[in-house]
Amino acid sequence: MRALDHFKEATKGAVTEIEGARLGVRRLPPDTTVYAERDPPSLVFTLFDGWALRFKLLENGKRQILNVLLPGDTFGVQPDMTSELDHTAETVTEVSLCVFKQESVMQLFQSQPTYGWQLSWMLAHEQSAMNEHLTNIGRRTAFERLGFFLLETYSRMERRDAAGNGVCEFPLRQIDVADVLSLSPETVNRLLAQMSRDGLARVSHGRLYILDRNRLTETCHFHERFLSPKPLL
């Protein structure tokens, strides 16, 4: 049901044509660009279903994933209409997302002041997550980073009732995990092998298994963060 190649091609630039729509739901195949760096920021998205990534591409070809997007997450907010987007968003799995015109969101805020506060609230939460992520990458060992990320992701899935019994979907490739954590894919592979051997966690066949949550939480100094529990838009 995945990767219909010509369909994929067809939708590559198709997202812009949604722009005409004031508001609607769109279905996108895996590995599709939702928006690209340097695009004008005219749309706001909420992910209904599936996984997506926000990332930056560097001069040297390296990729830094900024954020893994799970169902319920809002993205693409760039209140300054004049400037360009500074990153790319791409689907991982098949995805359905809700699309808004930037303008209509702004209008909504005019008429419903509370929403402005809610958007700020969401953005502040995101910032808090970024803080954690930055600290993680900057000041922890490769092992800790990986464990932290797996626990965080599992915990986010749990909050969406999409995880239980230590198992949840996990459609990311090792290279994606590497680009989230600023590691090489080989290192990620070796660490996953080690965690599996140690009975801490395991990723296989697109699933994440948290084998010993307590021990992993402790060895990685993970602590539950306070994440946006309900979708905004």
Place this chain on the structure above:
Amino acid sequence: MRALDHFKEATKGAVTEIEGARLGVRRLPPDTTVYAERDPPSLVFTLFDGWALRFKLLENGKRQILNVLLPGDTFGVQPDMTSELDHTAETVTEVSLCVFKQESVMQLFQSQPTYGWQLSWMLAHEQSAMNEHLTNIGRRTAFERLGFFLLETYSRMERRDAAGNGVCEFPLRQIDVADVLSLSPETVNRLLAQMSRDGLARVSHGRLYILDRNRLTETCHFHERFLSPKPLL
């Protein structure tokens, strides 16, 4: 005129007593905690004058600086009143900052819907800066990180009309720079020496000298970001 030791001690926890004030300007000596991790987020600050830092402290004693705060920057926004702050803010120099009660900011947004949008705008800009910072730390060499940071800081000072002719104030110690860039202080020292030798940039006596902006910009793949030009509050 700096570092009056007992005065410093006295103000260590004094910021909380400001809370009574609905809104006011406060002067703080260097190396003073503005707010600490786990504090309830009841205040919002705008920096009028001086430098400050937002950072996280880790279990292992390491410190990750999230952000260098320059005059005009707003910080402490945590729209969720119930949760705790996840980082600490500390002054670097003597500082004067404008203090708001979180509540009065919220009320302002109720009556003036536009401000809600403006706050979102500011937060989105900050997020964009964080994206850049994360990418910088995750995917660039130590040399590039440092050059990038120096150029970024100079450029921010310039926008505040506090830089000219390749020179600006720079009150950070090498260990602070190290904690911004997730490097060891020794590495920062060696790289600064190298940049000085190469005629690219120099830091001394609390000043930053950009010696060859073009060459530095190119070697570090720096690109001007779009930063909040005007203060919000």
Place this chain on the structure above:
DNA sequence: CGGTTTTTTGATCACAGTCAAGTTAGGTGG
């Protein structure tokens, strides 16, 4: 079934961290 992508494993290397000692500078008190 064949081709491609992803994962796995091994060997080697290098960038930046750590440890240790010495130098400089800034701030304080006589």
Place this chain on the structure above:
DNA sequence: CCACCTAACTTGACTGTGATCAAAAAACCG
């Protein structure tokens, strides 16, 4: 104004974590 003391900076030698290079095995997909 100078001497002292501490904090910050500097330099060198060595180490280690994680990157890189290379090649094989496995999984996935048409």
